[in-house]
Amino acid sequence: MRRFFLVGTLFVLFLLEGTVFQVFAPEQYGFDFQLIPRFVTVIVVMVGMVLSPAYGVLYGVVFGLLHDLIYTDLVGVYMFGMSVAAYIIGYLSKVFHLNWFTTLILGLLGVTLVEFYVYELFSLINVTDVSFHSFFYSRYLPSLLLNGIFLLIVYYPVKRLLEDLSESRRQENQAKRRSFL
Amino acid sequence: MPQFFSNKRLIVLLVSIIILVALIGTSMKERDALTMPEQFFKDSIGWLQSIFYKPANSVAGLFESIGDMKDMYEENELLKSRLNEFVAVSEELKTVKKENQDLKSELNIDSSTGLSNYQTFHANMIARSPDRWNDLLTIDKGEQDGVEADMAVATPDGLIGKVKNVQPFSSTVQLVSDVDRTNRIAAMTQEDKNVFGTIEGYDTEKEVLLFSKIPVDTKVEKGQTVITAGNGGIFPRGVVIGEIVDIETDNVGTTQTAYVKPASDLYDINNVMIIDRGAQNVNPDEGEGEEE
Numbered sequence: 219m220r221r222f223f224l225v226g227t228l229f230v231l232f233l234l235e236g237t238v239f240q241v242f243a244p245e246q247y248g249f250d251f252q253l254i255p256r257f258v259t260v261i262v263v264m265v266g267m268v269l270s271p272a273y274g275v276l277y278g279v280v281f282g283l284l285h286d287l288i289y290t291d292l293v294g295v296y297m298f299g300m301s302v303a304a305y306i307i308g309y310l311s312k313v314f315h316l317n318w319f320t321t322l323i324l325g326l327l328g329v330t331l332v333e334f335y336v337y338e339l340f341s342l343i344n345v346t347d348v349s350f351h352s353f354f355y356s357r358y359l360p361s362l363l364l365n366g367i368f369l370l371i372v373y374y375p376v377k378r379l380l381e382d383l384s385e386s387r388r389q390e391n392q393a394k395r396r397s398f399l
Numbered sequence: 400m401p402q403f404f405s406n407k408r409l410i411v412l413l414v415s416i417i418i419l420v421a422l423i424g425t426s427m428k429e430r431d432a433l434t435m436p437e438q439f440f441k442d443s444i445g446w447l448q449s450i451f452y453k454p455a456n457s458v459a460g461l462f463e464s465i466g467d468m469k470d471m472y473e474e475n476e477l478l479k480s481r482l483n484e485f486v487a488v489s490e491e492l493k494t495v496k497k498e499n500q501d502l503k504s505e506l507n508i509d510s511s512t513g514l515s516n517y518q519t520f521h522a523n524m525i526a527r528s529p530d531r532w533n534d535l536l537t538i539d540k541g542e543q544d545g546v547e548a549d550m551a552v553a554t555p556d557g558l559i560g561k562v563k564n565v566q567p568f569s570s571t572v573q574l575v576s577d578v579d580r581t582n583r584i585a586a587m588t589q590e591d592k593n594v595f596g597t598i599e600g601y602d603t604e605k606e607v608l609l610f611s612k613i614p615v616d617t618k619v620e621k622g623q624t625v626i627t628a629g630n631g632g633i634f635p636r637g638v639v640i641g642e643i644v645d646i647e648t649d650n651v652g653t654t655q656t657a658y659v660k661p662a663s664d665l666y667d668i669n670n671v672m673i674i675d676r677g678a679q680n681v682n683p684d685e686g687e688g689e690e691e
Binding site for chain 2 (some may be wrong): 255289294298302352
């Protein structure tokens with residue numbers, strides 16, 4: 219039940235990124251900077267941290283593939299990027315004691331990984347010709363701010379949901395082991 | 400902390416990098432149509448997206464109209480004064496059109512095969528690619544409504560792009576600002592003498608289109624309007640692209656490049672017109688004939 223809730227939330231966020239958020243995107247009102255919503259990436263990275271890196275990879279593959287199919291015409295870019303980011307951050311998180319601050323830093327590190335990887339890849343295959351300077355200042359930094367605020371807003375509900383999930387998973391595993399013995 | 404890279408994981412990583420490269424390679428190729436699962440996903444998610452997009456858009460529209468309210472009086476005065484002018488111009492247009500038709504029929508020119516003959520039909524935008532690397536829109540008309548790949552897409556202000564992929568109930572539009580070497584438009588300016596060239600890409604930092612391959616001895620000026628030329632095969636003649644803001648001679652010195660600011664705001668798009676040049680498979684009642 220909780221798992222469906224997590225998948226449903228991610229899916230709704232995925233839809234919001236392309237629809238509602240685009241209506242209120244700052245370019246419409248003549249601003250120079252870009253705010254790129256990476257809400258799904260933020261939560262997928264949190265899955266990698268709280269549940270396990272393997273689950274992060276699973277969610278990263280599913281939602282990355284969805285992003286590839288719907289919003290780009292290159293299959294595989296986000297699928298690879300999101301899952302690798304969730305895996306790396308998932309392992310890094312074992313070094314830290316997770317509180318809101320370390321989660322914020324690690325989550326933003328995950329967003330950074332995805333942003334830089336996508337930028338470098340798309341520059342390589344000529345999907346974009348934006349210079350690094352303008353990528354960094356008018357796109358990356360404002361987006362980091364947006365996604366940081368998003369992470370702080372959803373931190374407590376998402377963390378609680380994920381901890382419940384991992385708890386119920388542990389109990390399931392124990393029950394299985396007991397019946398196996 | 401468990402070991403970060405065991406041998407098995409390293410192999411998995413390498414294999415997935417190979418798969419990534421292969422996937423990008425296959426999907427980067429010029430494709431006529433998307434595969435069935437891709438079409439299915441895009442269509443069903445397009446339907447869900449329209450549920451989210453439309454209410455959000457109407458809320459945004461409400462705020463905008465409140466903002467517009469304060470300018471309304473002045474605008475109204477101005478428009479009233481222009482109204483008389485409009486009557487005179489439309490009368491003139493009518494006579495000129497009539498004359499044109501008569502002359503054409505005298506010369507035996509079949510008007511349906513002309514470069515500038517096209518029909519339009521309307522569609523609503525339902526989503527936009529959230530990462531700004533790909534400038535792709537999704538619109539709510541698809542194959543069932545008569546949309547075909549490569550049709551031109553415009554707003555009332557001017558050209559915004561072309562249809563890239565078609566699904567049964569929705570389609571994907573590639574904006575002119577998308578960096579893609581196949582994204583080229585035959586264009587011209589129309590002052591006293593026609594000047595032909597090609598729109599060859601977009602400068603993301605200056606937010607202008609590059610109108611290049613203009614012979615160096617022809618004179619183009621700032622402020623001239625650039626329209627589609629219609630001899631590229633995809634777009635009809637006479638769709639406004641934008642206005643020239645700057646001109647530069649290329650380093651070889653045989654051609655010059657003009658910077659064209661798009662006439663339509665590429666970020667504030669709601670309703671679009673799909674321009675059907677062929678016009679054979681669209682019921683004339685559905686679309687409205689566009690006047691030149």
